[in-house]
Structures are given as structure tokens and as C-alpha cells.
Amino acid sequence: MPRSGTGSRDVTVGIKEVAHQAGVSPGTVSNVLNRPERVAPDTRARVQRVIEELGFVRNGSASSLRAGHGRIVGLMLLDLGNPFFAEVARGVEDLMSERDYGVILCGSASQVGREERNMRMLAEQQVRGVLVTPVSDNRGSLALLRERGIPTVMLDHPATRGDQCSVTVDDVTGGRLAVAHLLEGGARDIVFLGGPLTIRQNADRREGALRAMREAGTGVLRDVIVEEMTSRAGHEAAERLLAELPDAVFCANDLLAMGVLRVFLQQGVRVPGRVMVVGYDDIEYALASAVPLTSVRQPPYKLGRIAAELLLDECDNPGDHAHQQIMFQPELIVRESTTR
Amino acid sequence: MPRSGTGSRDVTVGIKEVAHQAGVSPGTVSNVLNRPERVAPDTRARVQRVIEELGFVRNGSASSLRAGHGRIVGLMLLDLGNPFFAEVARGVEDLMSERDYGVILCGSASQVGREERNMRMLAEQQVRGVLVTPVSDNRGSLALLRERGIPTVMLDHPATRGDQCSVTVDDVTGGRLAVAHLLEGGARDIVFLGGPLTIRQNADRREGALRAMREAGTGVLRDVIVEEMTSRAGHEAAERLLAELPDAVFCANDLLAMGVLRVFLQQGVRVPGRVMVVGYDDIEYALASAVPLTSVRQPPYKLGRIAAELLLDECDNPGDHAHQQIMFQPELIVRESTTR
DNA sequence: GTGATGCCTTGACACGTTTCAATCCGAGCC
DNA sequence: GGCTCGGATTGAAACGTGTCAAGGCATCAC
Numbered sequence: 067m068p069r070s071g072t073g074s075r076d077v078t079v080g081i082k083e084v085a086h087q088a089g090v091s092p093g094t095v096s097n098v099l100n101r102p103e104r105v106a107p108d109t110r111a112r113v114q115r116v117i118e119e120l121g122f123v124r125n126g127s128a129s130s131l132r133a134g135h136g137r138i139v140g141l142m143l144l145d146l147g148n149p150f151f152a153e154v155a156r157g158v159e160d161l162m163s164e165r166d167y168g169v170i171l172c173g174s175a176s177q178v179g180r181e182e183r184n185m186r187m188l189a190e191q192q193v194r195g196v197l198v199t200p201v202s203d204n205r206g207s208l209a210l211l212r213e214r215g216i217p218t219v220m221l222d223h224p225a226t227r228g229d230q231c232s233v234t235v236d237d238v239t240g241g242r243l244a245v246a247h248l249l250e251g252g253a254r255d256i257v258f259l260g261g262p263l264t265i266r267q268n269a270d271r272r273e274g275a276l277r278a279m280r281e282a283g284t285g286v287l288r289d290v291i292v293e294e295m296t297s298r299a300g301h302e303a304a305e306r307l308l309a310e311l312p313d314a315v316f317c318a319n320d321l322l323a324m325g326v327l328r329v330f331l332q333q334g335v336r337v338p339g340r341v342m343v344v345g346y347d348d349i350e351y352a353l354a355s356a357v358p359l360t361s362v363r364q365p366p367y368k369l370g371r372i373a374a375e376l377l378l379d380e381c382d383n384p385g386d387h388a389h390q391q392i393m394f395q396p397e398l399i400v401r402e403s404t405t406r
Numbered sequence: 407m408p409r410s411g412t413g414s415r416d417v418t419v420g421i422k423e424v425a426h427q428a429g430v431s432p433g434t435v436s437n438v439l440n441r442p443e444r445v446a447p448d449t450r451a452r453v454q455r456v457i458e459e460l461g462f463v464r465n466g467s468a469s470s471l472r473a474g475h476g477r478i479v480g481l482m483l484l485d486l487g488n489p490f491f492a493e494v495a496r497g498v499e500d501l502m503s504e505r506d507y508g509v510i511l512c513g514s515a516s517q518v519g520r521e522e523r524n525m526r527m528l529a530e531q532q533v534r535g536v537l538v539t540p541v542s543d544n545r546g547s548l549a550l551l552r553e554r555g556i557p558t559v560m561l562d563h564p565a566t567r568g569d570q571c572s573v574t575v576d577d578v579t580g581g582r583l584a585v586a587h588l589l590e591g592g593a594r595d596i597v598f599l600g601g602p603l604t605i606r607q608n609a610d611r612r613e614g615a616l617r618a619m620r621e622a623g624t625g626v627l628r629d630v631i632v633e634e635m636t637s638r639a640g641h642e643a644a645e646r647l648l649a650e651l652p653d654a655v656f657c658a659n660d661l662l663a664m665g666v667l668r669v670f671l672q673q674g675v676r677v678p679g680r681v682m683v684v685g686y687d688d689i690e691y692a693l694a695s696a697v698p699l700t701s702v703r704q705p706p707y708k709l710g711r712i713a714a715e716l717l718l719d720e721c722d723n724p725g726d727h728a729h730q731q732i733m734f735q736p737e738l739i740v741r742e743s744t745t746r
Numbered sequence: 747g748t749g750a751t752g753c754c755t756t757g758a759c760a761c762g763t764t765t766c767a768a769t770c771c772g773a774g775c776c
Numbered sequence: 777g778g779c780t781c782g783g784a785t786t787g788a789a790a791c792g793t794g795t796c797a798a799g800g801c802a803t804c805a806c
Contacts (some may be wrong), residue, residue, distance in 0.1 A: 092756090093757070093796090095793095096795085097755085105755085123554070125530070126531045126532060127467045127468075127532045128471050131468045131791090132761050132795080133795095146492060147492060149492070155511075156486050159512070171510075172509075173499055180503070191478065191508060210461075297694070324691070351691035351694070351695070354691070354696060355691070355694045356695065358696075418762085420763085432762090432786090439763095440764075445785090446784060446785090468761070468791090471764095473763080
């Protein structure tokens with residue numbers, strides 16, 4: 067590979083070339099990039115001008131090889147197709163972009179295997195830290211990161227140990243709010259429609275539902291567990307429910323609820339007249355659906371953004387960083403799918 | 407930093423440590439990782455067992471520093487909050503995950519500045535290639551990548567030069583289908599509601615609308631251009647439209663259409679009785695909305711997946727890779743928002 | 747004028763991997 | 777038996793940056 071000594075439009079403009087053109091040493095250029103305050107103002111200006119002129123772009127691989135970590139974080143979510151998580155991702159991405167960090171986004175599709183593969187990939191990339199909504203309490207893939215000293219923040223999941231931050235929404239309360247509302251409306255035979263109970267969100271929302279029944283001293287909960295938490299799955303589950311309609315369906319997310327609504331309306335099951343339906347997440351589209359959906363609202367954008375802030379705080383101040391467990395309270399948004 | 411000579415549970419298990427334990431040279435370990443066929447079967451097995459045992463994870467930074475590129479690609483989309491792009495991202499992520507590549511996801515939020523910042527970040531990360539839905543025909547940020555020899559594939563945008571692949575959907579035809587349908591339904595005064603015309607998708611869909619009118623020899627198109635293509639923007643635009651209702655509104659995406667629908671229904675404007683509404687993208691939620699939305703369907707998942715395949719083909723066979731411009735045809739899905 | 751004090755700058759080394767020319771070794775051939 | 781041949785392996789040299797101890801150069805006080 068030819069290396070032009072003076073050429074300004076070379077494929078690889080390195081820190082050395084910049085140093086040469088600016089009449090300083092490579093070390094100084096590195097300082098301009100990483101600790102500008104240590105460099106005299108006029109030297110700094112001169113170097114920065116040369117950087118502009120040559121179109122120098124720092125080689126992130128070399129940088130993170132030497133420094134031990136780069137300006138990239140990992141974000142691992144359960145399901146990229148769910149607007150709730152899309153909003154979480156937007157929150158994370160916005161903050162990281164402001165702080166000049168990149169985000170490697172991974173979807174685990176709620177599969178342990180895929181989560182582990184992606185975690186391994188993140189470890190290889192020497193990411194600065196990882197935000198993760200874990201598939202289960204499976205410590206395996208997190209251990210991989212811990213061993214390498216990569217900070218993790220739990221997202222929409224409580225910290226499994228004291229040595230990490232977490233940002234969650236109180237799902238037990240969410241489930242309680244939803245089902246208490248249904249009981250007040252007169253429902254007794256209630257279906258819980260959700261994904262696998264190994265996923266914490268499902269288990270907690272169901273637990274909240276049971277608690278509401280205990281508190282009210284009435285009601286029966288029927289579980290309908292589906293593999294995926296999509297509107298298709300909701301659609302299929304609702305078709306099976308037609309044989310024995312409950313008084314109400316509490317869905318563990320809005321996608322399921324939208325699938326259920328579609329079937330009920332097609333089949334002439336009046337909502338809320340015959341069956342009440344409650345969703346979870348209050349995604350934007352829940353409001354616009356045929357029968358506007360009662361749903362439990364969570365703050366996804368804020369969730370992502372705050373988790374991102376916690377992670378960067380831990381990265382930048384490893385000394386005096388205090389791990390925090392932040393929990394938001396959900397809010398029940400009542401619409402027509404549960405009231406006339 | 408202490409370096410245990412024999413320790414098996416060190417923070418940094420490198421290729422050297424593996425080589426030592428397996429009784430081979432570092433070069434051989436590297437070959438096992440990158441060109442297994444060059445290593446004798448039993449040696450390979452032995453090395454792989456040691457890799458397992460020590461929990462060795464390859465340092466991606468070092469690897470891509472030396473090799474000149476890593477196993478990461480960039481994906482830059484207009485709007486992460488739009489379910490259409492979320493599906494595109496899923497398509498890309500699925501394929502890349504299968505091929506053991508990581509994806510750095512960036513949202514440009516349709517802002518040139520943000521696009522350029524992110525492109526720079528991707529260049530720093532030495533990504534293998536980039537999939538991009540550009541904000542405009544702005545060549546600036548693409549040039550940054552071209553200069554460094556980083557392949558790009560245009561996603562939902564035609565190639566601006568012959569030296570790249572692209573995957574698109576025929577937006578002119580999409581617009582033509584939508585508006586021809588409206589004209590057939592008797593509409594004459596039609597509003598085009600879309601984002602900035604500097605974004606190609608908007609310009610093309612509008613162009614298709616005009617073409618339909620020319621072909622039919624009738625109809626008038628009123629432009630209503632909004633900054634963001636969100637349901638909030640649709641909501642606001644619709645409120646302004648109330649003063650002078652058109653016969654129909656052709657929205658450049660479903661989010662806008664959903665915002666429009668909401669206002670019309672709240673205000674007692676009958677859809678389709680008084681105004682017909684057509685959306686674009688046929689996102690899943692369009693089907694479930696209060697008045698099921700007529701929309702132009704595109705294959706977002708396939709779009710992402712195929713673009714990803716083209717990119718990897720270009721990366722893996724730089725020699726005999728033939729650049730392709732693939733264009734899908736959209737399909738008009740007629741629902742109740744345009745027919746009784 | 748001299749020594750001390752700080753601030754800037756320097757230069758060489760190390761980070762962990764890939765690469766490639768060189769070497770080694772066993773098999774096959776005359 | 778000596779020779780060649782080819783596949784398997786080796787070892788050392790990069791890749792481009794960050795770090796840090798050491799050096800340089802004014803300024804300032806005495």
C-alpha cells in the first residue's frame with residue numbers, strides 16, 4: 067500500500083499525518099481529541115484546523131483497543147416490533163447521540179439463545195456498557211459482561227444484584243389497577259392473556275391482577291398464555307376464547323389487545339357490552355383503534371433516556387457513581403373498551 | 407496491571423493465552439477463528455476446546471484495527487418511531503444476526519445535521535458497510551463513507567450513482583394507485599398531506615398523485631406540507647383542514663392518516679361519507695383503526711432483509727459483485743376509509 | 747542571575763489481533 | 777537414499793491510537 071508523504075487526499079489520514087502537518091507530535095493531537103484543556107489554545111486551534119482540512123476521522127478501533135473501550139453502548143430489547151420498545155430505543159438513542167455515543171441495537175426476540183449470541187457480540191465489540199431488558203433471570207449472558215467489567219443497566223427489569231442500576235415501571239401495580247377497574251365494572255370471570263410467565267413483565271402483571279382480586283374479595287382469573295406478544299397471537303387466542311367468553315380480558319400488552327379487539331368486533335361480540343378489554347403500554351395506536359382501548363400507560367421514552375443517563379454516569383464516574391433503582395408508577399387510562 | 411502467567415480466570419484471556427494452553431502459536435489460533443479450513447482437524451479441535459474452557463472472547467477492536475474493518479454494519483433510518491421503519495430494521499437485524507454481524511442503528515430524524523453526525527460516527531467505528539435511507543440527495547455524508555471505501559446500500563431510495571445497490575418501492579406508482587382510486591370514488595378536490603418534498607418519498611408519492619390526475623383528466627391537488635410525519639402532525643393538519651374540507655385526503659404515511667382520522671371522527675366528519683382518507687405503508691395498526699384505513703402496502707421486512715443481503719454480498723465478494731437496483735411494486739389495500 | 751515552579755509538549759511503548767514469508771515435516775518419486 | 781512437493785505451522789511485523797514519564801521553556805521570586 068503506497069503511502070504518500072505529503073498527499074492531502076490519502077485513504078488513511080492518521081493522527082501522525084495531522085501531527086506532521088500541524089507541526090506537533092502525535093501525542094498532542096491525541097490530547098486535542100481527548101483532553102483539549104491540556105493543550106494551549108493556539109496549538110489546539112491549529113491542530114483542529116488541520117483536522118478539518120485533511121478530513122481526519124479518528125480510527126475508533128485503534129482508539130478502543132488502546133483505551134480498553136470505545137464510545138459505543140449496547141441496547142438489547144425483547145422485541146423491536148413493539149412500539150413500546152421502539153419508543154424506549156428512541157429515548158436511548160437520543161441521549162446517546164447527544165453525548166456522542168453510538169448504539170448497537172439488538173433484539174432478543176425473547177429467546178435466550180439469541181440474547182446470549184448478541185451479548186457475546188457486544189462483548190467482542192468492547193462496548194462501553196449495555197442496557198438490557200433480559201429475557202429471564204438467566205444470569206449466564208450477564209455474567210459474560212460482568213467478568214469483563216462492562217457495566218450493565220437493567221431496563222424495564224429490576225436489578226438482580228445490588229451492583230447495578232435499574233429503571234422499571236411497577237408492573238404489579240399496573241396489573242392491580244387494570245383488574246381493579248374491571249372488577250368495579252362488574253366483571254368476575256376475567257382472562258389474563260399474556261406471554262410466558264418466565265418473562266418478568268408477564269408474571270408481575272398477572273400477580274397484580276390476582277392481588278386486585280384478593281383485595282376485592284371476588285373474581286376468578288383464567289390464564290391464557292401465548293408464545294409471542296403480537297397482535298397475531300392475540301387474534302388467535304381470541305378465536306379460542308369465543309367458545310367460552312369471559313366477562314373481561316386483561317392483555318399483557320396492547321398488541322395482544324388489538325388482536326383480541328379485531329376478532330371480537332368481527333364476530334359481533336360487543337366491547338365493552340359483552341366483554342371488556344384492557345391493554346398494557348398505552349401505545350399511540352391504542353387510542354386510534356376501532357374501540358379506543360383502556361390501557362395502562364408507561365413512560366417508554368423516559369425509561370430509555372434515564373437508563374441511558376445512568377449508564378453513562380457509571381461509565382464516566384466509576385468512582386463516585388451510586389447505583390440507583392428507579393421505579394416509575396404506571397397510570398390507568400380509561401377509554402371506551404371498558405366503559406360505555 | 408498484573409498479568410497472571412498460568413491463571414485461567416484472568417480479565418483478559420487473549421489469543422496468546424489460548425495459544426499457550428493449546429500448545430500452538432498465536433497465528434494458528436487466529437487461523438482457527440478466521441480460516442478454519444487451513445488448520446488440521448485435530449489441531450482445530452484442540453484449540454476450540456481451549457477456547458471453550460477459557461471462555462475466550464475475541465477482541466473486536468484489535469481485529470478490526472488489523473483487518474481494516476469489523477463485523478459491524480450501520481443502519482440509518484429516517485424515523486425509528488415509525489412502525490414501517492421498525493419493520494425494516496427488524497429485517498436487517500434478522501439477517502445480520504444470522505450472518506453474525508452486529509448492527510449500529512441510527513435515526514436521522516429527517517435532519518441533515520444528525521445524519522452527518524451519525525455517518526461520521528459510523529466511519530469512526532470502521533463499519534463494514536452502511537444501509538441508509540438518506541434525508542435528501544445530499545451527497546456530503548455519503549462522500550465521507552465513499553472516500554474510505556465503505557460500501558453503501560440505499561434503502562427505500564434509488565441509487566444516486568451506478569456504483570451502489572439500492573432497494574426501493576415504486577412510490578410514483580403507489581401515489582398513482584391511491585389517487586386513481588380516490589378519483590374513481592368521485593373525489594375531485596384532493597389534499598396531499600405529506601412531509602417536506604426534499605424527502606424523495608414525499609415528492610414521488612405526490613408526483614404519482616399528479617400523474618393519476620393527468621391520466622384521468624380531472625381533479626385538483628392541494629398540498630399540505632408538514633414538518634414531521636407523525637400522527638401528531640396529521641392531527642394538527644386536519645384541524646386546519648376543517649375550515650375547507652376536501653373530498654379526500656391522500657396521506658404520505660399511515661401515521662399522518664391516523665392523526666387525520668382521529669380529528670375527523672371527533673368532529674363528526676364522516677369518513678368516507680364526507681371525506682375519503684388514504685394512507686401509505688399499511689402498517690399493522692392501520693387495519694385496526696376506528697375506520698379501517700385504505701393504504702398502499704409496502705414490504706418493509708423484505709426491504710430490509712434484501713438490502714442487508716446485497717450489502718454483505720458486496721462486502722464478501724468485492725470482486726464479482728454486481729450492483730443491483732431492485733424495485734418492488736406497491737399494492738393498494740382498499741378498506742372502509744374510502745368505500746362504504 | 748539563579749533556582750524553583752508550572753504548564754506544554756514530546757516520543758516511545760503497548761494494546762490484541764491478522765498477515766505473510768519462512769520453516770518444518772512427512773509423503774511420494776526416481 | 778536423496779530429492780521435491782505441498783500442506784501445516786510459526787514468529788515477527790504491522791495496524792493507529794492513548795498514556796505517561798521525561799524534557800523543554802517561560803515565568804517568577806529571591
